Amino acid sequence: MLVVAAALIDEESRVLMHRRPLAKHHGGLWEFPGGKVESGEVPEAALCRELAEELGIAVDSRDLSPACFATGPAVPGAGTPLVILLYTCRRWTGTPRALEGEGVTWCDPAQCAAFDLAPLDRQLLAGLVDRYALARGI
Template sequence: MKRIHVVAAVIRGQDGRILIARRADTQHQGGLWEFPGGKVEEGEAPRVALGRELQEELGIQVEAARPLIKVQHDYPDKHVLLDVWEVSAFGGEPHGAEGQPLAWVTGRELPDYEFPAANRPIVAAARLPGEYLITPDGLENGELLRGMQKAIAQGAKLIQLRAPGGYDPAYRDLAVDAVGLCAGKAQLMLKGPLEWLGDFPSAGWHLTAEQLRKYAPKGRPFPTERWLAASCHNAEELALAEQMGVDFVTLSPVQPTQTHPDASPLGWEQAAQLIGGFTQPVFLLGGVGPQQLQQAWECGAQGVAGIRAFWPAG
């Protein structure tokens, strides 16, 4: 079965809300919501197709767009490649030029709408930022929490409370304070044994590669309302992450790092190849920082993750 190449757009308004459209009842997956777009014509560049489709569907002119994520999905009756772009600036006032209902929704509201199955990774990518802060090792709790507070004030939206010393009671106490600090401001990702899941219902969970290998065959350990991530280093672990139904992963190390000097770096080319075979958002980790964000996007990544490069100075 031939794979149908489709472009789709995560269109952001000036207030950060995202534009979605409802599919006509007569269409494939009719009645569900979608990100506007349509088929790429033979020989047409995806960016050109995006501009054409959004002009036809919404009456807008794309002024600024970048690749966000590519998703391959196989329905029983068709195979699609969703080539998704983030549109951050456009001319004109969007309207349902083909009679389709539209809605502007916040990232938090997106999961309340019913999308086709292929759109699940796009919903995740639309809700995630481009930077993932991982807290450093070796700080006493007060210093760590002050640093997190400063990072949130500077705009950090996704924070992992790292657990380098193992999963001890001190980490749990720290996690309680971190949950309070992030409430309503940033998404906190915790690490630790899955037995702790019930104690922190508002936090997401970031699995180690070891946990991923252990638990992936059992499937997702909690419902989709909660963020689930995993640390991956190769194609095998990415396949396990897909099997488990994670929402996003970190892929590392891209370049040599001080923290793991013995780890063999993937390099940008191999990282791009691995991302190309994976359908969920990927944060590149290891020797990268905000300066590499554009390069990460060009590789197909959601963004970059890091410790030193993102931790606020002072």
């Protein structure tokens, strides 16, 4: 199963985290917003669609930059593999708000590690932090 997610980064270099709906798998855990790629969709178009549905924002696919990915089982103990592609995005139209989840918050990437994250989102966060540490020469 292919899933796409976005690390929305604001002017203060904070990342937006989205809290999963309580009634869904991993309900109440924090994640990068996004969702499943539908049949016939390219990942970037799927992510733009998901961000509009979940957060009420408009994103141009040209403003998405590949960051990292994570893999694992879609459901613990199940054989269905899940691949999440994480993109960064610094430009969008509208104010992100939780239309489908339990809330959103902005945080420094290091602060996000203290959140109760969905398992693969923890991997994505580590990849994102590593990417920016390399870019800064740390």
